[in-house]
Amino acid sequence: xxxxxxTAWILISSALxxxxxxxxxxxxxxxxxxxxxxxxxxxxxIIMCVLSLQWVLVGYSLSFAPSKGFWGGLxxxxxxxxxxxxxxxxxxxxxxxxxxxxxxxxxxxxPALIIGAFAERMKFSAFLVFTLLWAxxxxxxxxxxxxxxxxxxxxxxxxxxxxxxxVHINAGxxxxxxxxxxxxxxxxxxxxxxxxNLPFVVLGTGLLWFGWxxxxxxxxxxxxxxxxxxxxxxxxAAAAAGLSWALIEWLRNGKPTVFGVCSGVVAGLVAITPAAxxxxxxxxxxxxxxxxxxxxxxxxxIKPLFGYDDSLDAFGVHCVGxxxxxxxxxxxxxxxxxxxxxxxxxxxxPKQFFIQLLAVGxxxxxxxxxxxxxxxxxxxxxxxxxDEKSEAIGLDLTQHRERxxxxxx
Amino acid sequence: xxxxxxxxxxxKLEEVKEELYNVxxxxxxxxxxxxxxxxxxVTEVYRGSKETGNLLRKIRLEIAVNDNYLEPTIKAIxxxxxxxxxxxxxxFVLDLKECIRIRTEERGTTAIG
Amino acid sequence: xxxxxxxxxxxxSAAFxxxxxxxxxxxxxxxxxxxxxxxxxxxxxVALCLLxLQWILFGYSLSFAPGNGFWGGFxxxxxxxxxxxxxxxxxxxxxxxxxxxxxxxxxxxxPALIIGAFAERMKFSAFLVFTLLWAxxxxxxxxxxxxxxxxxxxxxxxxxxxxxxxVHTSAGxxxxxxxxxxxxxxxxxxxxxxxNLPFVVLGTALLWFGWxxxxxxxxxxxxxxxxxxxxxxxxAAAAAGLSWAFLEWIRNGKPTVFGIVTGSIxxxxxxxxxxxxxxxxxxILIGIAASIVCFIAVxxTKPRFGYDDSLDAFGVHGVGxxxxxxxxxxxxxxxxxxLGANGLFYGxPKQLLIQLLAVAxxxxxxxxxxxxxxxxxxxxxxxxxxEKDELVGLDLTQHRERxxxxxx
Numbered sequence: 001x002x003x004x005x006x007t008a009w010i011l012i013s014s015a016l017x018x019x020x021x022x023x024x025x026x027x028x029x030x031x032x033x034x035x036x037x038x039x040x041x042x043x044x045x046i047i048m049c050v051l052s053l054q055w056v057l058v059g060y061s062l063s064f065a066p067s068k069g070f071w072g073g074l075x076x077x078x079x080x081x082x083x084x085x086x087x088x089x090x091x092x093x094x095x096x097x098x099x100x101x102x103x104x105x106x107x108x109x110x111p112a113l114i115i116g117a118f119a120e121r122m123k124f125s126a127f128l129v130f131t132l133l134w135a136x137x138x139x140x141x142x143x144x145x146x147x148x149x150x151x152x153x154x155x156x157x158x159x160x161x162x163x164x165x166x167v168h169i170n171a172g173x174x175x176x177x178x179x180x181x182x183x184x185x186x187x188x189x190x191x192x193x194x195x196x197n198l199p200f201v202v203l204g205t206g207l208l209w210f211g212w213x214x215x216x217x218x219x220x221x222x223x224x225x226x227x228x229x230x231x232x233x234x235x236x237a238a239a240a241a242g243l244s245w246a247l248i249e250w251l252r253n254g255k256p257t258v259f260g261v262c263s264g265v266v267a268g269l270v271a272i273t274p275a276a277x278x279x280x281x282x283x284x285x286x287x288x289x290x291x292x293x294x295x296x297x298x299x300x301x302i303k304p305l306f307g308y309d310d311s312l313d314a315f316g317v318h319c320v321g322x323x324x325x326x327x328x329x330x331x332x333x334x335x336x337x338x339x340x341x342x343x344x345x346x347x348x349x350p351k352q353f354f355i356q357l358l359a360v361g362x363x364x365x366x367x368x369x370x371x372x373x374x375x376x377x378x379x380x381x382x383x384x385x386x387d388e389k390s391e392a393i394g395l396d397l398t399q400h401r402e403r404x405x406x407x408x409x
Numbered sequence: 410x411x412x413x414x415x416x417x418x419x420x421k422l423e424e425v426k427e428e429l430y431n432v433x434x435x436x437x438x439x440x441x442x443x444x445x446x447x448x449x450x451v452t453e454v455y456r457g458s459k460e461t462g463n464l465l466r467k468i469r470l471e472i473a474v475n476d477n478y479l480e481p482t483i484k485a486i487x488x489x490x491x492x493x494x495x496x497x498x499x500x501f502v503l504d505l506k507e508c509i510r511i512r513t514e515e516r517g518t519t520a521i522g
Numbered sequence: 523x524x525x526x527x528x529x530x531x532x533x534x535s536a537a538f539x540x541x542x543x544x545x546x547x548x549x550x551x552x553x554x555x556x557x558x559x560x561x562x563x564x565x566x567x568v569a570l571c572l573l574x575l576q577w578i579l580f581g582y583s584l585s586f587a588p589g590n591g592f593w594g595g596f597x598x599x600x601x602x603x604x605x606x607x608x609x610x611x612x613x614x615x616x617x618x619x620x621x622x623x624x625x626x627x628x629x630x631x632x633p634a635l636i637i638g639a640f641a642e643r644m645k646f647s648a649f650l651v652f653t654l655l656w657a658x659x660x661x662x663x664x665x666x667x668x669x670x671x672x673x674x675x676x677x678x679x680x681x682x683x684x685x686x687x688x689v690h691t692s693a694g695x696x697x698x699x700x701x702x703x704x705x706x707x708x709x710x711x712x713x714x715x716x717x718n719l720p721f722v723v724l725g726t727a728l729l730w731f732g733w734x735x736x737x738x739x740x741x742x743x744x745x746x747x748x749x750x751x752x753x754x755x756x757x758a759a760a761a762a763g764l765s766w767a768f769l770e771w772i773r774n775g776k777p778t779v780f781g782i783v784t785g786s787i788x789x790x791x792x793x794x795x796x797x798x799x800x801x802x803x804x805x806i807l808i809g810i811a812a813s814i815v816c817f818i819a820v821x822x823t824k825p826r827f828g829y830d831d832s833l834d835a836f837g838v839h840g841v842g843x844x845x846x847x848x849x850x851x852x853x854x855x856x857x858x859x860x861l862g863a864n865g866l867f868y869g870x871p872k873q874l875l876i877q878l879l880a881v882a883x884x885x886x887x888x889x890x891x892x893x894x895x896x897x898x899x900x901x902x903x904x905x906x907x908x909e910k911d912e913l914v915g916l917d918l919t920q921h922r923e924r925x926x927x928x929x930x
Contacts, residue, residue, distance in 0.1 A: 005526030012534055033930045035419075191423045196927045199551060199721065202563045206544025206728075209570075213537040223530035225606030228617045231533055232578075235540070235623065239574030246568065255922045256646065258564040261571065281578055281601050392420035394930075401454045407443055407466070422929070441929055468929070 002086055003093035006222040010091075010098045013218025017105035020211035021048050021112050027204025027266070028116050031312050034196040035394025036120045037404045043127055047112045050128065051135055055104040062140035064090065064103065067150035071141040089149050091221040102218060107143070110167045111135050116314030117175030118182050120193075121391050124399040126382040133374045134174060138367055142166055146359065158359035159333055159341055159352070161230065162219035164274025164326040165363045172319020173367040175310060181375050182384060184309035186391055193311075198258055205262040209238055212269045216276040229337055230276040233284035234269065240288025241268025248296050263317060267295040270321035275329040278341040283332035290328075291321050323360055330356035410505040410521060411479050415470040416444065417490040417498040422468050425489030429472075432481040436522075438471040467498060473508055475518050524608060525615035528743040532613075532620045535739025539627035542732035543570050543634050549725025549787070550638050552718040553833045557915025558642045559717065559925045565649055569634040572650065573657055577626040584662035586612065586625065588671050593663045611671045613742040624739060629665070632689045633657050638835030639697030640704050640905075643912050646920040648903040655895045656696060660888055664692050668880070680880040681854055681862055681873070683751065684740035686795025686847040687884045694840015695888040697831060703896050704905055706830035708912055719779055726783040730759055733790045737797040747859050751797040754805035755790065758797075761809025762789025769817050784838060788816040791842035792849070799854035799862040808849050816841050844881050851877030 025044035029037045051059065056079050065072035076082050079100065087096040111131045118127075145151040146158060146166050153165075160166060185193075195201060216234040220227035245264025246256035271291035272284055279287070299316040310316055330353035333344035343349035378384055385391075390398035397403060417425055422439065429437065443464035453459075474482050483500060491497055510520040547566035551559045573581065580599055588611075589595030598604050606617040613621050633653045644652075665688050667673040668680060675687075682688060716722055737755040741748035766785025767777035792812035793805055800808065820837035831837055851874035854865035864870040899905060906912075911919035918924060 003526065005530055008527070009530040009533075012530070016537065034927060035930055187423050193930075194924075194927055196930070198560055198923060198925045199548070199563060199718075202547065202551075202567065203544070203724075205567070206541065206547070209544070210537055210541045213533070213540070217533060223526045223533070225524070225617050225619075227533060228529065228606060228620045228623070231536065232619050232623050235574055235626070236578055239571040242567065242571035243575065246571075253922070255920065256564075256568075257921045257923050258560045258567070259923060261564060261567050265567070265571070285575065285578075389420070394420070397453070403453060407441060419930070439929065 001093060002084075002095055003222070006091075006093040007095060007098055009223040009227065010094050010102050010218060010221060013214035014098075014102045014105050016211045016214025017102070017109065017218065018048070018211075020105075020208055020215065021045075021109050023204045023207025023211055024109065024112055024115075025204070026200045027208060027262070028119060028312050030197040030200025030202075030204060031195045032119050033193050033394070034404060035396055037196065037200075037396065038402055039124070039395035039399055040115060040119055042124070042400060043115050044112050046128065047131060048108055050132060051108045051111065052104060054132060054135055055107050056100075059107055059135060059140055060100050060103065062136065063107070063143040064100075064148050067144055067148050067152075069152075071144045072148050093222060099221070102221075103143075106163055106167055106215075107135060107139060110139055110163075110171045113168070113171035113314055113318050114175045114178060116312030116318075117179040117310050119311040120395065121182065121185050121385055123382070123384060123386050124395075126378050126384040129382055130374060130378045130384070133378065134371065137374060138174065138370045139166070139170065142170055142363060142366065145362075153359050153362065156355055156358070157342060157352070158355050159278055159329050160274045160326065160359070161277035161329075162216045162273045164270075164322045164329070165359050168270050168273060168318045168322030169326065169360060169363050170367050172315045172317075172322055173364050174371040175314035176308065176319060177368055177371040178375060179308045179310040179315065181372065181379075184307070185311065186388060188309060195259065201262050202258060205265055209265060209269065212238070212273075216273060220277060226277055226338055229280070233276050233279060233281060234272050236281055236284040237272035237288035237291075238265045238268040240285045241265060241271065241292045244289045245292040245296060248292060263295070263299070263313070264292045267291045267317050267321040270318050271325035271328065273322070274325045275332065278329055278333035278338050278344075280334065280337050283328070287325065287328045287332070291324050294324050295320050326356050326360050327353065330354075410508060410518060411474055411476060412503040412505045413470070413472040413474060413479070413482055413486070414501040414503065415472075415486050415490070415498065416442070416467045416500075417470065417486070418492075418496060419466055419468050421490040421492075421497075425470070425486055428485035428489035429482065432478075432485045434472060434474065434478060434482050434485065436472070440469050440471075442467050442469045465496070473505055473521050475521055523615065524606075524617060525743070528613075528615040529617060529620055531744045531748070532616050532624050532739060532742055535735035536620070536624040536627050538732045538735025539624070539631065539739065540570075540732075542627070542729050542736065543567075543631050545725045545728025545732055546631065546634055546637075547725065548721045549729060549783075550641060550833050552721030552723075552725060553716040554641050555915070556717040556925060557917055559721075559917065560923050561646070561916035561920055562637060562641055564646070564921060565637045566634050568650065569637075569653055570630050572654060573630045573633065574626060576654060576657055577622075577629050581629055581657060581662055582622050582625065584658065585629070585665040586622075586670050589666070591672075591674055593666045594670055615743055621742065624742075625665075628685055628689055628736075629657060629661060632661050632685075632693050635690070635693035635835055635839050636696045636700060638833030638839075639701040639831050641832040642916065643704060643707055643906055645903065645905060645907050646916075648899050648905045651903060652895060652899045652905070655899065656892065659895060660692060660696065660891050661688070664688055664884060664887065667883075675880050675883065678876055678879070679863060679873070680876050681799055681850050682795045682847060682880070683798035683850075684737045684794045686792075686843045686850065687880055690791045690794060690839045690843025691847060691881060691884050692843075692888045694836045694838075694843050695885050696892040697835035698829070698840060699889055699892040700896055701831045701836065702829050703893065703900075706828075707832065708909060710830060716780060723779060723783055726786055730786060730790065733759070737794060741798060747798050750802075750858055753802050754797045754800060754808075755793055757802050757805040758789040758793035758809035758812065759786045760789070761806045762786055762792070762813045765810045765813040766817060769813060773821075784816075784820070784834070785813045788812045788838045788842045791839050792816075792846035794843070795847045796850040796853065799850055799859050799865075801853075801855060801858055804853040804855075808846065808853065811849065812842050812845060815845050844885070847877050847881050848874065851875075
């Protein structure tokens with residue numbers, strides 16, 4: 001039975017999640033140098049185009065058609081059989097296509113998150129091929145394991161409300177791999193790039209926060225108490241994380257920064273994502289407060305120590321925050337919040353923590369290996385990195401023949 | 410005292426700065442400018458229409474030096490900015506009549522360094 | 523009984539209102555000088571973080587829990603007892619937490635509105651303490667009086683649909699107080715111009731968009747009143763934007779972008795208390811009145827008295843909020859909202875007196891308590907940055923950041 005309220009909620013949530021990708025574009029775009037802002041905006045926008053098509057043609061089928069073990073098979077190719085009748089195994093009260101388009105927005109933003117790792121140095125053509133392959137061979141199978149009918153991680157009982165493993169850890173590990181194999185940007189030691197437009201970062205953060213309500217509360221797939229809970233804890237974790245990042249900076253560097261608050265907010269949103277439908281408000285505050293500490297260490301201590309150039313901290317925020325969120329779900333989940341979920345360690349079920357750990361481990365290993373292989377393949381056929389001079393001139397001019405800003409008039 | 414004005418490629422700024430530090434020239438003023446050179450402009454495309462002959466973006470350096478620093482400064486700029494292709498830029502050297510440090514009101518060669 | 527459509531509408535409205543705070547950040551941020559934009563964005567974002575937590579921990583309880591005459595007490599501390607069952611005293615058809623989170627966004631944006639008054643010169647640490655105290659001792663009690671169960675202004679029958687008194691009057695008066703006590707910015711004679719007007723326009727667009735959630739969402743249900751509020755909101759914003767442009771055209775010779783967006787915001791602030799009680803035609807009147815009165819406040823009164831309300835938080839929100847609350851007492855009609863009351867034009871002059879009393883109470887209370895809080899924080903933290911820091915700009919001195927790079 002199609003329910004009007006639920007359907008309206010999911011359609012609106014889809015629109016909210018769609019807005020996150022332009023939000024991400026500004027979040028990332030503000031951080032790069034003036035000469036590269038268009039390349040980042042372009043990558044985000046082209047992903048909206050490419051993956052929207054990939055999803056309706058093959059992606060949805062590979063991800064959500066009843067599992068054949070590795071992925072879903074092609075029986076829903078071109079949305080064949082995906083109509084306006086609800087598909088009860090995913091969402092019994094909304095048209096199947098509404099569920100499909102909601103999931104499409106997740107499939108779009110996940111590869112877009114990786115952009116942060118290779119910003120300012122990847123060739124546009126290579127980016128296109130890489131993204132398409134990555135979505136098909138990494139995102140779609142993983143999505144099938146965790147959320148698809150018969151997916152083996154789902155059958156194990158792994159909890160991932162809105163995409164901690166599927167979206168954030170997944171994208172974050174891919175970010176780490178690409179950042180390492182692609183190598184550092186040139187001249188990084190002498191010339192630490194500063195964000196060229198911090199207000200854009202703030203704008204992006206605002207849009208991400210707004211859209212995240214659709215991401216998390218929409219994942220309840222109905223307009224009900226669970227959606228309300230997800231909405232409330234999402235806001236709470238974001239607030240706690242933004243505040244604690246500012247406090248950490250205040251203690252360590254003497255001044256709290258806008259960039260820090262924005263980073264903290266996004267880290268908090270990432271961390272609460274897998275937990276949003278399973279934890280209550282007080283655990284959300286704890287998850288938010290701690291994610292800033294963990295991500296702050298990842299970004300300011302671990303990254304310089306190992307020297308990989310994760311330009312915009314896609315790994316440091318999304319993967320690290322995602323892992324913390326997935327594990328925290330195993331700690332704080334409670335059946336009082338969501339009877340369909342499970343209890344975590346603090347509610348007398350330590351087994352859940354190990355299931356979460358296993359899901360995280362599987363994601364990390366699979367994504368790391370598959371991403372590496374895809375990267376190497378693309379590198380052989382297309383060449384992933386731009387040449388040194390193009391990098392120095394900037395990707396806007398060399399890849400797109402455009403400039404973002406004029407100087408005069 | 411001389412005033413060195415150099416027009417260079419934007420993406421060479423970091424290398425030029427590095428070379429200048431190596432010869433202990435630390436006080437420079439940098440601005441972003443537009444100019445016509447001999448080279449054809451980089452083609453830019455907006456909504457499908459090509460725009461050629463645009464003014465090119467360049468970086469303008471201004472460096473005041475004492476006479477004994479002039480040649481090292483010029484060499485450093487050339488070393489940092491030269492690619493051998495058109496568009497590398499130009500260096501102008503002007504006589505500098507006076508230099509005053511505002512804070513101390515020192516004048517002349519002591520005010521430059 | 524939980525109604526799904528209502529729940530989804532209120533949740534969505536909460537998201538809309540959340541977006542207003544980033545919108546406000548850009549609305550204000552575009553108006554300040556380049557050296558201070560980050561400080562404004564930071565203040566808005568930190569308000570969003572700080573007050574989200576304050577609200578969950580005790581703000582909601584102080585504002586909405588059944589309590590004594592002054593505020594709501596601590597019975598709902600940490601959302602204790604605030605769950606997914608509806609609380610009929612506020613909204614019988616949505617989970618109690620949905621109502622809570624919708625109200626949270628109001629508690630967030632109200633202190634953020636005040637930022638416009640002391641922009642470009644307040645110390646960040648002092649701002650944090652001030653905001654927390656202000657939210658707790660001004661917003662929460664006032665909210666309780668007007669909207670809380672047993673609140674004495676509510677019992678008197680005051681009409682404030684979406685926050686003309688609670689949000690705009692209180693923030694506007696607090697803005698006036700802080701701007702007077704903190705004093706003018708240095709070097710004001712070279713009147714600082716907005717460093718990025720497109721940001722102001724972007725912010726206005728996000729505010730206008732979010733305001734549908736603010737006003738229509740305040741119906742707390744998908745019904746005719748929500749639709750009416752949606753329409754009056756849009757109408758008043760449009761009428762006010764247009765009439766501000768005409769005023770400028772007549773007075774200064776040219777209509778400005780800055781003017782039309784200021785007018786729209788004035789219209790939105792003014793229609794807020796009235797949106798669920800007046801007809802669309804009344805909304806046009808309210809919009810036009812908002813522009814005229816706020817224009818006078820900003821362009822005539824402010825220069826005459828010489829206070830430095832940097833971004834016109836008082837001139838637009840305070841004046842607009844007061845005006846709107848009074849006009850509600852004039853133009854409200856039971857034909858629009860049977861749960862409301864008739865105003866002066868519909869044969870009930872008493873309503874205008876009630877509105878007047880509520881405004882007077884809100885103004886007096888906010889004025890005194892804001893002053894007290896300001897002085898208290900000033901003693902411990904010093905509110906104002908040093909003169910040199912002010913000249914260098916708050917971005918560098920308070921946050922060690924710059925908004926824009928020049929090269930590359």
